[in-house]
Each structure stands twice: as structure tokens, then as C-alpha cells.
Amino acid sequence: MDLMTSVPSDLALPHPQRAEMRIEAVLHALADPVRLTIVRALARAPQGISCGAVNLPVSKSTVTHHMRILREAGVIRTQPVGTSRISTLRRDDLDALYPGLLDGVLAAER
Amino acid sequence: MDLMTSVPSDLALPHPQRAEMRIEAVLHALADPVRLTIVRALARAPQGISCGAVNLPVSKSTVTHHMRILREAGVIRTQPVGTSRISTLRRDDLDALYPGLLDGVLAAER
């Protein structure tokens, strides 16, 4: 008990504000096949989904790594819900900063 | 004379066809600051420009490397003209495959 390691309300993970997002980071985040799979899944689930719900060909710790890249680039927003973390696409911010980019990426057949 | 190392008409460098382009490669090509500078310069010069005309903070051989990444991803088209190589943005192909992507990237302030 005693030292209850702080911040019970700010359980949230660090997200860049819209003004802090950089195009290189966003493009780099999108340029990986695993992360692209995640982004496509999120695009199909506007209410958000948990990392583990995406069936990916990599280990759990690797998924965590990819979620972090996406989050820190500003591509997704993640919030803790129970024992899970629900992520959503930051469509509004992406569309505001780079209009057409996300739709263009999602339009890709291959 | 004799063995005139072939293909005098196909001096062109290898370019992927539209159908061969992959979104990951395009995004990766765009996700580098030096290459983004090149792409922005090309966007401002529809008639095309030579690699050396872009004032970049890297060596000549590094520029060659970046041009190759862009070319092999299908982002630019390069053709030899005299002792130079003129490159242009493959806007038509990019817009057809990923509508909005290029404009979104070029819209980025930062």
C-alpha cells in the first residue's frame, strides 16, 4: 500500500498533440506490413479494438512495440479499459494535417 | 564496336510498373527527410529536375541511393538526358493507386 506509485487518473499513455505530429513519423509508422494490418483493422472498427484482437504473425511483445510506434507517431489513440487497451485511428487529426493521406493508404489494394 | 553492351534504346533504369508498386515501399520511400525534400522539389518542378539540382545536406553517392529508393518504389521516373538524369514525380500512378496520398503528404506543414 503506502507508496501507491502515483497518477491514478493519468493512466493514459503519452500521445502527441496534433501540432506535434511529424509527417516523417506518420509515414514511417504506416510503412510496415504489421502496422498496416493494424491500421486497416482499426479502419474497419471505428469503435476501436484491443491490440490482441488483431491476429498478427508476431509475438505479443512485438505487437506492443508496433502499437507504440503508431501511438507515438499520432496515428492511433489508445486508452486503458479494464485489462485491455482500446485503440482507435486518429482520423480527425490525420485528415486535418494530411488530407487524403489516410484514405489513399487505405485505398491501396496492395 | 563488336560487343556493344546491348540495349542502346533501353538506357532507362528499372522502374516498377504501376501494378507492381507496393504501398509499403512507397510509404517507406516517402518516410525519409532527404527523400521528402526531393519529392517536394519534384512537386514544384513538373518538367522534372536532375538529382544534383536539389541542394541536399548529404553526399552525392547518398543522393544516388535515395533516388534509387524513390525510383524502385515507383515514386519517381528517371530518364537519362545527356550526362544528367531527369526525374519526375509519378503523379498519375500514385494518384491512381493511392488517391489523395501524395497530396496529403505534400500538404504537410511539418
Place this chain on the structure above:
DNA sequence: ACCGTACTACGAGATTAGTCGAACTTCGAT
């Protein structure tokens, strides 16, 4: 024919990325 310009090719070095397993935390349920 020679020289300079404009690149490309080829290692080599250093940095970054993607991957994993093992150990740890947190929450919810039994």
C-alpha cells in the same frame, strides 16, 4: 583526344528497426 561534369557502383561503418523470450504489472473473476 582529353578533360570536366554528372552520376553510379562498391564496400565499409555506424545507427536504427523488427523480432523474440522471459519476467513483471494490472485488472477482473473465481
Place this chain on the structure above:
DNA sequence: ATCGAAGTTCGACTAATCTCGTAGTACGGT
């Protein structure tokens, strides 16, 4: 209170990437 499920953290390893300098090729002009 204990357990399991869901994620994270922490090295470690490998592969890819960016960078450079040197050397080489190709073309155009003197």
C-alpha cells in the same frame, strides 16, 4: 487471495538503413 488474461518492459540478436569516400562509367565540350 489466488489465478489467468492482457499488455508492458527489458535486454539481446539480426537485419535493414543511412551515410560516406573512393573508384569507375558515360556523355559533352574544348
